[in-house]
Amino acid sequence: MRAVVYDEYGPPDVLRVEEIPKPAPGPGQVLVEVAATSVNLSDWEALHGTPAYARFGGLRRPGRQVLGSDIAGWVESVGSDVTRFRPGDAVYGDNLALMGGFAQYAVAAESALAHKPAALTFAQASALPQAGPIAIQGTAAAGPGQRVLINGAGGGSGSFAIQLARNAGAHVTGVDNAGKLDHMRSLGADRVIGYRSEDYTRTGPYDLVLDLVAHRSVFAYRRALAPGGRYLCVGGPVRTLLEILTVGTVTGLLTGRRIQVLAVRLGPKHFEPLADQCLAGQVDIHIDRTYPLDEVPQALAFHGEGHALGKVVVDIAGRAREG
Numbered sequence: 352m353r354a355v356v357y358d359e360y361g362p363p364d365v366l367r368v369e370e371i372p373k374p375a376p377g378p379g380q381v382l383v384e385v386a387a388t389s390v391n392l393s394d395w396e397a398l399h400g401t402p403a404y405a406r407f408g409g410l411r412r413p414g415r416q417v418l419g420s421d422i423a424g425w426v427e428s429v430g431s432d433v434t435r436f437r438p439g440d441a442v443y444g445d446n447l448a449l450m451g452g453f454a455q456y457a458v459a460a461e462s463a464l465a466h467k468p469a470a471l472t473f474a475q476a477s478a479l480p481q482a483g484p485i486a487i488q489g490t491a492a493a494g495p496g497q498r499v500l501i502n503g504a505g506g507g508s509g510s511f512a513i514q515l516a517r518n519a520g521a522h523v524t525g526v527d528n529a530g531k532l533d534h535m536r537s538l539g540a541d542r543v544i545g546y547r548s549e550d551y552t553r554t555g556p557y558d559l560v561l562d563l564v565a566h567r568s569v570f571a572y573r574r575a576l577a578p579g580g581r582y583l584c585v586g587g588p589v590r591t592l593l594e595i596l597t598v599g600t601v602t603g604l605l606t607g608r609r610i611q612v613l614a615v616r617l618g619p620k621h622f623e624p625l626a627d628q629c630l631a632g633q634v635d636i637h638i639d640r641t642y643p644l645d646e647v648p649q650a651l652a653f654h655g656e657g658h659a660l661g662k663v664v665v666d667i668a669g670r671a672r673e674g
Contacts, residue, residue: 354454355647356416360400363648363655371416374451374458376430381459383442386424386473387671388452390663391481391507392563392586394418395655397450402589418651419452419665420445422459423467423476433461441467445480445617453647455667465619468630474671475629475636478507478662483625485585485615486511489561492581495520500551500575503563504540505531506654508585510661511625512561513538514634521559526551527657534660538637556580561613565591569599569610576608583613637661641671 352373357366376382396405397418408414423443426436436442444464451457467476485508493499493516501512504525516523517539525535529545536543544551552567556577565587572582572595584595592612599610615621628634639660642650644667654663664671 352455353644354417354451355419355644357398357413357418358416359412360398360406363398363652366398366648366651368645371454373456376428376433376458378431379433379461380430381433381436381442381461381464382427382429383422383424383457383459383464384427385422385452385455385457385667386673387422387477388419388665388667389421389474389477389482389507390650390654390659390665391421393420393447393481395651396586398651398655402587404589415450417451417454417457419454419457420447420450421477421480421482422446422452422457423473424668427456429461435461436464436466441469441473443467443473443476443480444619445622447481447617453644453665453667455644463618465623468626469674470630471626472672472674474638474641474664474666476626477664477671478636478638479625479629480622481617482507482511482662484617484621485563485613486515487621487625488615489583489585489613490515490519490559492559493519493521497521497558498524498556498577499559499561500524500526500555500557501561501563502526502546502551504535505661506563506657506659507662509563510534510538510637511634513540518633524551524554524557530658531660534637538635551575559583561585562587565595567591569594569602572599572610573602573606573608576610578607581609581611583611585613585615638664640664641666643669
């Protein structure tokens with residue numbers, strides 16, 4: 352099968368297209384013929400091997416040869432003990448544990464997959480499994496009249512989070528680069544901030560801050576929060592995460608402002624509720640660009656350099672727009 356592979360950490364040009372053996376599913380696993388795979392920050396981090404936790408599978412060399420976790424496609428075959436799927440079923444899911452989505456076939460755990468709704472294209476379905484749970488869980492505390500800020504709001508998870516917070520009745524402020532301000536407005540943000548022109552931690556106070564690109568100090572985050580407010584971050588440099596887990600916890604206890612790392616729960620029961628909202632017309636799926644398999648390096652560069660408005664999708668089989 353054709354796949355985009357890499358064997359050293361680095362920029363997108365370390366990737367190459369090769370013919371590699373088609374994998375076989377083990378017990379409890381499903382072999383998926385991949386139609387579409389969306390690009391996530393986890394792919395960019397695993398490509399570069401930074402932050403340090405991105406090297407969990409391999410300290411010096413990548414533990415997985417093929418990136419790509421958010422997959423949608425058809426069941427090719429199933430391993431022993433698989434009961435929920437049969438060959439030909441249309442499925443989608445977050446295959447973060449095994450990766451392999453930037454290829455014609457990928458093996459995934461049965462538990463990672465769900466049946467794809469017929470009303471969603473494969474491209475749309477591939478956009479949901481990883482970004483959806485982050486957005487849902489990150490905005491779960493949003494409510495009517497609350498002041499919610501989302502940092503990194505123009506990307507995949509952020510685009511969903513704006514809509515979810517808005518639907519909950521919150522006043523939503525979106526922060527991202529200047530090229531994404533109109534996009535955030537179109538999703539329903541009440542206020543937009545270009546992070547290079549204004550320090551959002553001085554524009555509050557906010558009842559909830561969802562930070563998708565944490566790089567600031569705990570004390571800046573505390574400054575952004577109203578009394579009783581909550582700051583949640585998803586990813587960032589290890590030093591920042593450790594500071595939030597330690598100093599942030601103590602600071603929160605002393606000031607009545609919770610400063611935490613969001614431990615995202617993944618899997619079908621955490622992304623299917625967003626699919627239901629998309630099907631009901633309550634949330635839109637915004638796909639900025641679609642690339643063919645041969646252009647995965649360009650897709651990763653476009654996403655990783657912060658240009659994407661919403662999601663970037665790789666059309667593996669030339670059928671990503673099918674339902």
